Amino acid sequence: MDPALAVETAFKAKHRNIEEALLRGDSDVAKLYDDATIFITGGSGFLGKQLIEKLIRSCNVRKVYVLLRPKKGKPAQVRLHDILSDPVYDPLKSLYPNFTDKIIPIDGDVRELKMGLSEDDWKTITEEVNVIFHMAATVNFQEDVRTATITNVRGTREMMLLARACRQLKSMVHVSTAYSHATKHRINKAVREDFYEAPIAPEDMITLAENNEIDYLNDILKSRGSDWPNTYTFTKAVAEETVRTMAADLPVCIVRPAVVIAAYREPSPGWVDSNQVLGVSGLILGAILGMIHVMLGDGNRRIDFIPVDIVTNALVAAGRETALTRRQPGRQTKIYNVTSNRNHISLGHHFLTVNTRAREFASPKTIWYGFTILTKHKFVYIILNWLLHYIPASIVDSALYITGKKLRYDLMLLEQCRRPGDRLA
Structure with a gap:
């Protein structure tokens, strides 16, 4: 047998008992998602594709709404078809031939106000959705500060407004990065699962990005964000402050993965x-x-590499934990760092x-x-x-x-x- 195929077969054999437990309904985590309606942004990305696969395969969800913007002339429905042709969904096709019926594309764009949602789609989401996973972001390190702000900061604000309007919301998971506060002055220091002071107030940053030229924004970045290595980590730090200031009584948490790489076990x-x-x-x-x-x-x-399926499992578990604790008096927004720091190479x-x-x-x-x-x-x-x-x-x-x-x-x-x-x- 091919050595790589032998390893894959062995991993699947070890995972069989977990799959059997899921089929029996023994998983406390999966129970949160029984008959739940999910809303996902960033579903076309690396992490998003794997999350959709995990939710459909391991949880008895009712629907998964996926926010997709038209791209290269392709509407959301066509883009969803392209996404679902990825090999990551091959195991699902044999287990659940009609799994695509549960996945519904929603036209929109996190860069737009109200996420570019139509009135009908806004109403559908706010009336039906139980769990939100907000993963959409620009991860380009060289992105200009305006685009990064509109996408990562204002997009998060619009998502928080949408979450606040959801009548049946049980949990919301905001995906950040382990490097949001890994600034220059914290080199060789721990970045704990806590909020840190943002370089600028989110609304101030959004207003600046909406009303000023790139050169002026770059000057702001040099003065306020010089401790951050790029616009990606800078704007993700401000996005976390957006979540903190708008969370109030919302059942929301933040997950900070490190550098996401190929899957360790799931789905292969x-x-x-x-x-x-x-x-x-x-x-x-x-x-x-x-x-x-x-x-x-x-x-x-x-180096701090973390397999994509480890991150996905953390997202699903964090969503469940947030739902369980949402009614606790004095509940604070929790942050989960998903890194290999304790087992680094x-x-x-x-x-x-x-x-x-x-x-x-x-x-x-x-x-x-x-x-x-x-x-x-x-x-x-x-x-x-x-x-x-x-x-x-x-x-x-x-x-x-x-x-x-x-x-x-x-x-x-x-x-x-x-x-x-x-x-x-």
Whole structure:
């Protein structure tokens, strides 16, 4: 048997008893979602796809409304069809052939006021929804401050207003990031499951983004957000303040995942969204497939990777816990950090694993012997990059050109160089 397939089979066998418990209805967590109507933003993303799959497979939900904006001329219904064609849903298709009947697209956009919802959709959601998962955000580190503010901060405000209007709301989970307050002055310090002072009041930031030019906003960012490394973490910190100030008596919690990577177990080991190949998962995948042979970095640095299914399980459990405690006197909004901090590994250890264990599970799509050299010296990196990336790619593409086939590897490397750091979260 193929080694990778053998590992997948073994994992599924270990998970069988959990699936049997779910079918018997023994799960206290799943009971919250019995006959529940769910509203999800960010359902087209890596985490969103896996969450939808988890809810349908493990919980007896009534409906899942998914907010989707038209994209590239495709309406929400067409986009949902494309999303549900992802391999992550293959196990569901055999278990529940009609599972798609429970998933309903809603036209909207978190960047718009009232989330771009029509009056009818607003009424439907506020009358029916029991649980909300707000995951929609721009995760581009290089995003301009206005777009990041409108999406991450104002979008959160609009979601809180929607939640407040929901008549049957039992729980709301707001997805933030473990790096929302991992600021420069907190290096080597703990970021606890607590609220921290925001760099600016949310309404002030929203007003500035709505009424000022980018240059002025950049000046604000330099003065107020210089402690944050990028617009993503800056605006997520302000979004958390939005939740804190608007929560009041709402049953809401915040979940802060670290760097989300491929699945550990569910629905199958190693599943990763194809859109993630430009991020950290792509670096891991590229090394395993023999495409990335040299990396610039310090091997002693800790890395904080967390599998997507671990994050999804935390979201579902946090939603249940929030619903159970929503009526407790003096209840405070809880924050859950979902990280590998207690079981961390270093960057060097990660690539050592790639260079040894990963070879045992080589994919048929591997293009070269899997190994990666890690160096913190830029000059060495440049030399090795030429020797191990550009020269081999040029040789292969020359052979493809001579034989009349499509060039692949030089163009691939060129595209990677054009988009450094794009969507690394």
